Amino acid sequence: MSDRPTRRERYERARRRRSVAIATVSTIVVVGASIVLIPLTPGWDRVRQAFFDGDVFLDTFPGLLGAFWLDVKILLWSTPFILAVSLLIALARNTRSPALFPLRAFAVIYTDVLRGIPVILLVFLIGFGVPALGLSRTWANPLIWGSVTLVLSYSAYTAEIIRAGIEAVHESQRAGARSLGMTSSQTMRTIVLPQAFRKIVPPLMNTFVSLQKDVALVSLIGPVEILRQAGIDKATYANFTPYVAASLIFLALTIPCTRLADWALARQRARTGATTIA
Amino acid sequence: MRRSTALRRIIPVIAVGALVLAACGSDDDASGSADGTLAPTDTGSGDTAPTDTDPGDTDSGAGDCSSTIDDGVLTIATGEPAFYPWVIDDAPESGEGFEAALALAVAAEMGYEGDAVVWTRTTFDEAIQPGAKSFDMNLQQYTITPERAENIDFSLPYFTSNQAIVALVGSSAEGATTIADLKDVKFGAQVGTTSLAFITDVIQPTQEPFVYDDNVGAKAALEANQIDAAVFDLPTALFVSGVEIEGSAVVGQFPADAGGTTDQFGFVLEKDSALTACVDAAITTLTDNGELDAITQEWLSDFTGAPVITVE
Numbered sequence: 396m397s398d399r400p401t402r403r404e405r406y407e408r409a410r411r412r413r414s415v416a417i418a419t420v421s422t423i424v425v426v427g428a429s430i431v432l433i434p435l436t437p438g439w440d441r442v443r444q445a446f447f448d449g450d451v452f453l454d455t456f457p458g459l460l461g462a463f464w465l466d467v468k469i470l471l472w473s474t475p476f477i478l479a480v481s482l483l484i485a486l487a488r489n490t491r492s493p494a495l496f497p498l499r500a501f502a503v504i505y506t507d508v509l510r511g512i513p514v515i516l517l518v519f520l521i522g523f524g525v526p527a528l529g530l531s532r533t534w535a536n537p538l539i540w541g542s543v544t545l546v547l548s549y550s551a552y553t554a555e556i557i558r559a560g561i562e563a564v565h566e567s568q569r570a571g572a573r574s575l576g577m578t579s580s581q582t583m584r585t586i587v588l589p590q591a592f593r594k595i596v597p598p599l600m601n602t603f604v605s606l607q608k609d610v611a612l613v614s615l616i617g618p619v620e621i622l623r624q625a626g627i628d629k630a631t632y633a634n635f636t637p638y639v640a641a642s643l644i645f646l647a648l649t650i651p652c653t654r655l656a657d658w659a660l661a662r663q664r665a666r667t668g669a670t671t672i673a
Numbered sequence: 674m675r676r677s678t679a680l681r682r683i684i685p686v687i688a689v690g691a692l693v694l695a696a697c698g699s700d701d702d703a704s705g706s707a708d709g710t711l712a713p714t715d716t717g718s719g720d721t722a723p724t725d726t727d728p729g730d731t732d733s734g735a736g737d738c739s740s741t742i743d744d745g746v747l748t749i750a751t752g753e754p755a756f757y758p759w760v761i762d763d764a765p766e767s768g769e770g771f772e773a774a775l776a777l778a779v780a781a782e783m784g785y786e787g788d789a790v791v792w793t794r795t796t797f798d799e800a801i802q803p804g805a806k807s808f809d810m811n812l813q814q815y816t817i818t819p820e821r822a823e824n825i826d827f828s829l830p831y832f833t834s835n836q837a838i839v840a841l842v843g844s845s846a847e848g849a850t851t852i853a854d855l856k857d858v859k860f861g862a863q864v865g866t867t868s869l870a871f872i873t874d875v876i877q878p879t880q881e882p883f884v885y886d887d888n889v890g891a892k893a894a895l896e897a898n899q900i901d902a903a904v905f906d907l908p909t910a911l912f913v914s915g916v917e918i919e920g921s922a923v924v925g926q927f928p929a930d931a932g933g934t935t936d937q938f939g940f941v942l943e944k945d946s947a948l949t950a951c952v953d954a955a956i957t958t959l960t961d962n963g964e965l966d967a968i969t970q971e972w973l974s975d976f977t978g979a980p981v982i983t984v985e
Contacts, residue, residue: 441803441944445824523890526897532859535898537883617883617894623864627884630865633801633821 444634451636455628459637462624463644466610469542469620473610474603476546481553486583488558502554509551514609517544522616541613549606556598560591597663600656604649621645738783738951741809747785749776750808753794756888757912758972759814765792771908771972772812775831778964779810779940782955783948797865800941801825809948811941814906816867825944828952830937831965836871837910837926837979839918840902841895846924851983852876859883861891861900867936868904871927876904892918906936908973925982 400408433439487495488502509517521544526535564587572582614623621641628637741747751772754763761769768777780790793808800811801824810828817827838855840846846858852875860882862869872882883900885891891903895918905913907926914921942949959965 438803445801445803519893523893523897526899527893530898532898537894537899614884615886615890617861617885617890617899619881619884623884626864627869630797631818631820631870633824635802 446635446639448632448634448636451628451632451634452640455625455632455637456640458628459621459624459640459644462619463621463641465618465620466607467648469538469545469610469613470607473542473545473549474606476542477549477553477606480546480550481557484550484554485557485561488554489561489583491579506551506554509547510555512548514544514548515612515615517548518612518615521547522613537616538613538618541616541618545606545609545613549602549609552602553599556595556602557591559598560595561587563594564590593663597656597660600652600659604652604656607649607652608645737947738785740947742806743791746789746791747780747783747810748791748793748808749780750793750795750800750811750813751776752813753796755794755813756909757916758908758975771832771968772814774968774972775959775965776810776812778959778968779831779952779955782958783951806943809942809946810952812938814909814938815941817937817939818867826942826946826949828940828942828949829956829960830939831956832938832969832973833929834906834908834936834938835926835929836868836904836936837907838902838904838924838982839895839910839914839921840924841918841921844901846902847922849924849982850980855902855982858901859899861885861894861903863888863891863905866906868906872904875927888913888917895921907979911975911979923979926979927982 484502484505487498488506490498512520518541522537522540525540525543526537568586568590569582572586573579577586611620611622614620619627621644625637625641629635749765751760751765755765755770755772757770759770759772761767761773765773765776768774777790780786795808795811797813799807800815801821812831814834815821815827817830821827838846838849840858844858846855849855849858855876856879858878859880860872860876860878862872862882862884864884864886869882869884872878883894885894888903888905888909891900891905892913894900895903902924903913904910907923910923910926914923940952942952956965959968
């Protein structure tokens with residue numbers, strides 16, 4: 396093998412250079428135009444004052460960051476429950492015994508109903524409704540019922556993702572496992588689910604990113620997390636800068652997660668051998 | 674091979690980064706100079722101290738009453754819905770309710786009566802967002818604060834309210850006579866109200882208060898046993914306890930000198946609105962001729978009585 400690049404390599408390198416040049420120029424044009432043109436709009440001074448006030452940003456940012464910790468906590472304790480409940484629902488929906496029809500029907504109703512109601516309404520209905528039945532102060536805590544709502548709603552979504560993953564595993568895999576003498580549950584546990592989960596990592600990450608933002612809905616029933624803190628600060632200063640600050644804090648969590656999801660997707664594509672067509 | 678792929682990915686990122694940095698730099702410069710030029714205007718209009726209206730302004734302001742968003746018509750905004758006792762039956766056009774009656778009286782002073790007054794509805798956010806406003810003046814119990822006055826104009830105050838506590842009968846807040854009695858109470862309040870600031874700044878309870886979008890949320894939380902007590906301005910507190918929440922009572926009101934923000938309500942107008950001086954002049958006239966007192970008596974006299982909680 397000689398070190399001299401082949402004609403093909405030279406050609407590909409030239410194409411790459413051209414792509415880089417075009418990407419760079421178009422990026423500079425788009426970003427540059429935005430930076431030059433937006434401040435020329437008549438309302439820019441007013442918008443900058445209302446949305447990008449440096450003093451308000453500095454005053455409110457530490458408090459927002461502290462409030463965001465509550466979002467992270469809700470996210471962390473809700474996620475395992477969501478995965479567990481959604482797996483149970485997906486498995487229930489996948490049972491094949493005629494005797495288990497009521498279980499399948501329950502799983503269908505669960506996903507249909509809980510996926511069909513906007514999370515914001517569920518938060519109000521469950522967050523205020525269940526404690527009003529006469530629970531003690533400890534159990535009436537809106538953090539509990541807000542988290543329960545998230546688990547109910549998101550497990551309905553996630554169950555459908557898992558079900559799709561299970562159904563995407565070719566029937567021959569089950570047939571092969573059963574013909575080797577595995578029981579139905581062994582087949583599901585050791586043959587179907589591992590393949591299914593590998594297929595659904597990207598949509599699961601997607602749902603996780605969505606959950607990170609919907610955690611803020613728990614604030615509607617009382618707890619002061621970042622969205623609520625931003626609302627309080629906004630009203631205090633009559634200025635929207637706290638919302639911009641809160642958005643940045645959310646992005647600091649969601650962007651790494653979306654990048655991770657993209658990476659998982661790319662890895663899966665590479666493994667399944669699909670080629671990328673530009 | 675690998676390296677050049679990585680490079681290809683990185684170059685646009687670097688380009689964007691450089692541009693953003695450049696933008697931040699120029700932005701800083703711009704805001705610096707803008708602050709410099711804006712500062713004199715700010716102090717000139719005296720927005721942070723709404724009570725400073727010199728007579729000269731009032732005169733010229735009275736002549737300025739014509740610069741409304743729609744020619745010959747004064748557009749007044751209130752909340753959606755507007756709450757009792759500020760507006761009766763959510764129908765401000767009728768002039769029934771304290772704020773409805775007051776707004777019509779101010780409008781009349783400004784020279785707008787009958788068909789020349791148009792009502793509209795906004796949220797709090799709409800009232801403070803940048804850009805053209807959908808109203809000439811907005812009243813929905815906006816408390817005048819210096820921070821808010823940086824972004825919007827306030828009229829002179831038309832009402833001063835005390836904060837008051839509503840609790841369910843039998844709650845731990847019942848029978849409180851001093852703020853010390855309230856330290857262990859779990860409080861709730863509406864977001865963006867001075868009631869919330871009053872809880873955190875003056876009462877300083879040991880448990881963090883819960884916060885709701887509106888009074889309805891605070892009411893639901895009281896009924897769901899999630900909070901012991903909620904703080905409202907006194908007229909709202911008396912209405913909430915008397916009409917809206919069964920089994921609740923006003924535990925007490927705090928004296929005006931209890932600390933925190935003095936709850937003075939004012940009209941909200943667009944920042945540097947030409948109408949602000951004109952509205953101020955109308956409120957001054959109504960105060961001086963006793964009409965403001967008469968309107969307050971007529972609509973809020975049932976909403977001022979409650980035991981006083983001392984601050985010690």
